[in-house]
Amino acid sequence: MPPKESADLLIEARWVMPVAPVNTVLTDHAVAVTAGRIVALGPSAQLQARFEPRERVLRGEHALLPGFVNAHTRAAMTLLRDLPVYGPRMRWLWETVLPVEQRCMSPDFVRDGTQQAIAEMLRAGITSFADMYLFPEEAARVAGAARVRAAIGLPVADGPTPWESTTAHLANAERLWDEYQSDPWVSLYFAPRTPYALSDATLARVRRVADELDARVAMHISEYEVRRPLLRLQELGLLRPGFTAIQPRRLDEEDLEIITRTGICLVACPQANLRFGGELWPLAKLDAQHVSIGLGTDTAAAVGALDILAEARTAALIEHELASAEVLRMATLGGATALGLASLVGSIEPGKAADLVCFDLSTLPCQPCARPADAILFAATRNQVTDVWTSGRAAVSDGHLLAFDEQELRALARQWAERIRMGVAA
Ligand SMILES: [Zn+2]
Incomplete structure (x- = not known):
């Protein structure tokens, strides 16, 4: 022998x-x-x-x-899970979420919230996630330390934000890009705000920088677009296989044609979408046309849980034509593709990371x-x-979370809830 x-x-x-x-x-x-x-x-x-x-x-x-892939979330917003939720989405964001964010937003808020989110995700079998929030350097640091696979969005906005001008955004993004270029856990992508909030000039600039760095771009396609968002992004040259459209609304035949022709990825957030009264687009039809589809939770402030299994079940219940195996593929390999990580994770194959x-x-x-x-x-x-x-190391073992001290995290969440309630800045 x-x-x-x-x-x-x-x-x-x-x-x-x-x-x-x-x-x-x-x-x-x-x-x-x-x-x-x-x-x-x-x-x-x-x-x-x-x-x-x-x-x-x-x-x-x-x-x-x-491991499951959460293809779209705003990890730090887990600390805002206490806020009341109501529709329509934009009213909720402006009236309830934004004022709290303006008081609390800080590197500490993002650090603590991202830890909280990663602990919850690991417990739920999620080993990779795509984040889209502010202070990406904090989220990246926490994810790397926790040994989870994270695609961290580099925010791009027109007008003043915590990162100030669009130029400062992009300069910061390029600096982080160099820092994380060969990181085993963290990859970066450009996360411009929804198309309607950005000028053609800014979007064209994002495309140039992303092309130069061979970086992925992901965008929320909001229901409040005035122009046809996918058509506009296509005209600006942004739609390519490295582009991920998150929860686009109202997909018609022309949109479907643009999606299949340009090879972009889609991310569906079924529960967040339903919570705000949206419709789910034709997942079964898109899947049959070999469009790459991942599943995301979006923010826990809206859906309550960072639970990709629940998202998968919701998708399967709405789209009864989808077989369970196909939905589980969306929750794993589909999401990995949307994060640009399909060669590394998303399936159990020799050579891939043991996530x-x-x-x-x-x-x-x-x-x-x-x-x-x-x-x-x-x-x-x-x-x-x-x-x-x-990567072959246990983060949860026999029901016990090893990667974090849950008691510490619970205390931290309560402290933040108190600060938020009192309206105190960090
Ligand atoms: Zn979102």
Whole structure:
């Protein structure tokens, strides 16, 4: 018998759902990990014979999946979860959110809020997220320290903001770009505000800088656009495969044609959209046309939870033509594509980073468990996540969050809630 190969970690699970190829459920399979990367996926018996792992994790009633990807959020706003929510969205933002942000916005607010969000996301099996908020340097630092995969948006706005002028925004962005160019956890993208808030000149400038740096661009496409936003962005040269449109409203046939022709990615935030009375666009139709679709939570201040499984379930309930496996692909590989990370994460394939999540499917609501994809999507909750690894290191182990001190975070959230209630600046 040949000598066994060494491995850092061997995870054996009742089911492995690699996502690529889609709709595959492997029974009694295992994943071997070395130096943070997946080195093998195969039947447990085979990998036991082949590897001598330093650590072995047995999950006999569990499904192992790639970590979920939250393709759009505003992490720090988790601290604003206490605020009342009502529609329409713009009125809520102007009347309730903005005044609080103006009082509290600071590097500390973003640091503490992002920590809170990452802890919640890890517990929910989310190992990658795209953030779009202010003080990106704080969010980037927290994400890197917590060892989660983060795409951090570099804000671009016309007019004064905490980063002052548009020129200062872009100068700051370029500085951060150099700092994070080869970071293993953090990637950056340009996050201009919604098209209606930006001049053609600024958008053209963003395109030039993004082209120069080969950077991704992601934008919220608001329901308050005066001109056809996708057509306008296309005319300005912004729509290319490195562009992600977040929750665009009112997609008509012409928009669908622009999306398929330019190869842009889309991100749907089903719960936030429904909460403000929006319609969900034709996900099944777009998916059938091979448009890359990721799922996002948007802000926890609106939806209450950073829970990609709940977003996936909502999408599946609205779009009944979508199979569970397709929705789970959106929640993983689809999101990874929208973040520009599809070669690194989003599926369980040798060579990819070992960003993995384990669901306990032994609970009563998941019985009988003939179709694990359906059980995860329709019967399980994020509380059934028992283990989470990022680059092969456990962030959640057997139900315990290792990456953060939850008690400390709870105290911090309460302190911020008090400051917000008292109207005190940080
Ligand atoms: Zn948003």
